[in-house]
Amino acid sequence: GAEATVDALEPPHVRGLNDDQRAAVLAPVGATRVLAGPGSGKTHVLIGRVAHLIHELKTPPREILCITFTNKAARELRERLRDKIGDAAAREITAGTFHSVAARMLRRHGDRIPGIGRTGEFTIYDADDSKQIVQGVLVNKFGETKKTAQPGPMRNWISTSKSCVKHSVGLNGSHMLRALLDAHKPIPPMSHERFVECYDEYELGLRQANAFDFDDLLSATVAMLEMCPDVRSYYEHRWSQVLVDEFQDTSTTQYELIRKLSQPQGSVFVVGDADQAIYGWRGAEVANIRTQFDEDFKDVQT
Incomplete structure (x- = not known):
């Protein structure tokens, strides 16, 4: 037809x-x-x-x-x-x-980002690797024991905060807390101060390990293009x-x-x-x- x-x-x-x-x-x-x-x-x-x-x-x-x-x-x-x-x-x-x-x-181009502190041979940290860093911060900085420390919620807040901003390169813990609160994400007031400290220590840990976490891959790429x-x-x-x-x-x-x-x-x-x-x-x-x-x-x- x-x-x-x-x-x-x-x-x-x-x-x-x-x-x-x-x-x-x-x-x-x-x-x-x-x-x-x-x-x-x-x-x-x-x-x-x-x-x-x-x-x-x-x-x-x-x-x-x-x-x-x-x-x-x-x-x-x-x-x-x-x-x-x-x-x-x-x-x-x-x-x-x-x-x-x-x-x-x-x-290919990440080492061009000002102050990024990683080389092109960086490691990518998954959720478990990230939790390990947070666990270390809770034990070493806040005196918790390996048994009682619960890195899960803190790691989730860090991850969520990174998805609330255009990119997190060069932003500190207080900036990221503000981003969480502005996006109305549930983080109890008693955890605010601890979040700020944990965030900064966590970022330091990643840098020292020449690692990006999963969220950083996106964040750093946006920062690089900017x-x-x-x-x-x-x-x-x-x-x-x-x-x-x-x-x-x-x-x-x-x-x-x-x-x-x-x-x-x-x-x-x-x-x-x-x-x-x-x-x-x-x-x-x-x-x-x-x-x-x-x-x-x-x-x-x-």
Whole structure:
């Protein structure tokens, strides 16, 4: 029938998409926000968009950055892209989580950040490593015993405070406490003073170990793009197209990272679900997907 003919004329990357998905995939380059419900084929849209950028708009694959929320999602995206655009092109695309992309950037240029106190051979501390440092502070500074010290809550407050600011490089414990309180995070008044001291000691411990914790990866990358204009210019040219999946889950710091990577040409394509924030505890600000995005990216299309 007539429809089948139209279908055959369509580029393969929009075949089988509904009208909304097709409109998203083919949207003009600029700031595009796709709000999609669960199960509405967000990944199809992302993959279709990448194929469109490469095949129709002739974007070099190495200029495309795809950010996902989990390593598993990054792997799946890469595999499905391989089927769509071929192995060589898929390999040239940068796809990964916020943290893995940030870590790569820091290994390459992180030692340029003024006062960062780490080399490119830094170690990445996970939650347990971080707890160990906090435990040491509680024992050595506050006279607790290894048995009674409970580093968990303090470590969580430190982590939460880092996701409440644009970046935490060079900020001290009192600044970070203020950030926690301003974001209305629950930290009891009796713990305020201890938090400030613990935070400063914790940061010292990380620096001495030439380590970043998980939150610092994002923070330091934002700081690097802010403080080192030449590095920022390198990445602006490196990735002309930034695509972000599960955008509703971005924290303040993650959002700042996207903003810095996709200026000045502002070519950013974000896919998110306004009604669903999976990582509520990660300091994700649902406001990001609605209001902030409109202010920061001109001519946003939804």
